[in-house]
Amino acid sequence: AQTVTQSQPEMSVQEAETVTLSCTYDTSENNYYLFWYKQPPSRQMILVIRQEAYKQQNATENRFSVNFQKAAKSFSLKISDSQLGDTAMYFCAFMTPVLNDMRFGAGTRLTVKP
Amino acid sequence: EAQVTQNPRYLITVTGKKLTVTCSQNMNHEYMSWYRQDPGLGLRQIYYSMNVEVTDKGDVPEGYKVSRKEKRNFPLILESPSPNQTSLYFCASSSAGNSNQPQHFGDGTRLSIL
Numbered sequence: 001a002q003t004v005t006q007s008q009p010e011m012s013v014q015e016a017e018t019v020t021l022s023c024t025y026d027t028s029e030n031n032y033y034l035f036w037y038k039q040p041p042s043r044q045m046i047l048v049i050r051q052e053a054y055k056q057q058n059a060t061e062n063r064f065s066v067n068f069q070k071a072a073k074s075f076s077l078k079i080s081d082s083q084l085g086d087t088a089m090y091f092c093a094f095m096t097p098v099l100n101d102m103r104f105g106a107g108t109r110l111t112v113k114p
Numbered sequence: 115e116a117q118v119t120q121n122p123r124y125l126i127t128v129t130g131k132k133l134t135v136t137c138s139q140n141m142n143h144e145y146m147s148w149y150r151q152d153p154g155l156g157l158r159q160i161y162y163s164m165n166v167e168v169t170d171k172g173d174v175p176e177g178y179k180v181s182r183k184e185k186r187n188f189p190l191i192l193e194s195p196s197p198n199q200t201s202l203y204f205c206a207s208s209s210a211g212n213s214n215q216p217q218h219f220g221d222g223t224r225l226s227i228l
């Protein structure tokens with residue numbers, strides 16, 4: 001069974017600093033996709049970044065980047081130059097092809113302090 | 115505008131009173147699913163549908179029913195709601211068989227069963 005683990009229930013960071021959110025997963029599949037979703041207080045689920053397992057290059061989206069370590073089954077999210085609007089719950093998610101079966105971690109609540 | 119629409123956004127009801135949460139998407143997506151979000155557990159899949167008239171159980175299907183009579187609609191039915199079904203519910207959709215495309219989420223339904 002696929003599982004996703006986020007070991008940091010809560011984190012905080014000062015505005016303009018960098019923070020890294022951890023995520024590990026367990027799977028026997030070789031082909032899969034990984035995602036980070038952001039959930040602000042409005043409750044919307046917003047896609048932050050995604051990574052295909054077959055790609056060695058780490059994905060980046062502006063201030064957001066990932067450190068994908070396939071052998072270690074690790075998929076951390078780095079937020080650079082943190083902004084107050086980054087305050088949210090962040091979910092790591094794992095999906096296998098064909099079934100579109102998406103598994104989520106328990107989430108990390110990030111607070112950006114002014 | 116591409117979107118997934120859930121209704122209602124909020125509902126307070128009593129044990130045993132049947133209710134339906136509607137979900138509609140305008141992106142012609144084959145795949146639709148329902149999740150519930152609970153503190154410390156992340157999002158867990160209730161049911162999913164790969165296409166019209168095709169539905170399957172997710173991780174936590176007990177106490178729920180779904181139907182997929184039309185491609186755009188995927189209602190979630192609680193025949194006899196109980197307090198342990200108090201949760202935040204999300205509907206999502208995506209193109210089937212193309213997991214590179216992330217799931218699009220509705221804005222959530224906060225359900226309270228008294």
